[in-house]
Amino acid sequence: MRSVPPEAIRTPRDLAPYLDHTVLAPEATLEDVRRACAEARAHRFAGVCVRADAVAEVRRALEGSGVRAVAVVDFPRGEADTGARVAEAREAARLGAEELDLVIRLPALLAGRHEDVLQDLRAVIGAVGVPVKVILETSRLTRDQRVVAAALARCAGAAYVKTSTGFAGGGATVEDVALLRAVVGEQVGVKASGGIRTAAAARAMLAAGASRIGASGSVALVSGAFP
Ligand SMILES: O=C[C@H](O)COP(=O)(O)O
Secondary structure, three states: OOOOOHHHOOOHHHHHHHEEEEEOOOOOOHHHHHHHHHHHHHHOOOEEEEOHHHHHHHHHHHOOOOOEEEEEEOOOOOOOOHHHHHHHHHHHHHOOOOEEEEEOOHHHHHOOOHHHHHHHHHHHHHHOOOOEEEEOOHHHOOHHHHHHHHHHHHHHOOOEEEOOOOOOOOOOOHHHHHHHHHHHOOOOEEEEEOOOOOHHHHHHHHHHOOOEEEEOOHHHHHHOOOO
């Protein structure tokens, strides 16, 4: 998915179609999820991103809105084996997920087992009929590992590479977004997520090459102001 042209973002409200409104805190309630869906409908966000146990509710709540139901898989650690990841991804899609945000197999990646990472991603992506965003957890990777991880995700058929879970102590940076965009080119999306708290930060991510933003504070982003 192509980068967003700067003229597309004139006011914070213009951020809305690029935002995945995110409810991933383990303590989030069904009420939190329903509120997020209502906010996403009102603001016409791109999606609502939740854990798989809430995705059926999200799909129901968003019916007819054009806002997509998004579920995370093997979140936030990326440590399960491929069979479990395939099963979790299939179940999330069966329950109504229209997109999946899958954590890359971090232990294999950190150990340099790149072929294992590639085969795992191919297996999960090939098992579901919905677009998969691959979360790289960039804050845990060296620059070389970021390049390799993005290239592996692209080779495996990822729809997007995504910077961060938001649960590893580090989030998206403008530099990482630009690096990921340089690696994947214009045919694959780049999702910036984790710690994006202001409209100006979101705009900077889009200017650096992001085509989607994940944020738990999406309403604050579109309600904010550019300096
Ligand atoms: O995928 C999205 C992230 O979990 C959102 O992180 P955030 O709460 O820092 O916006």
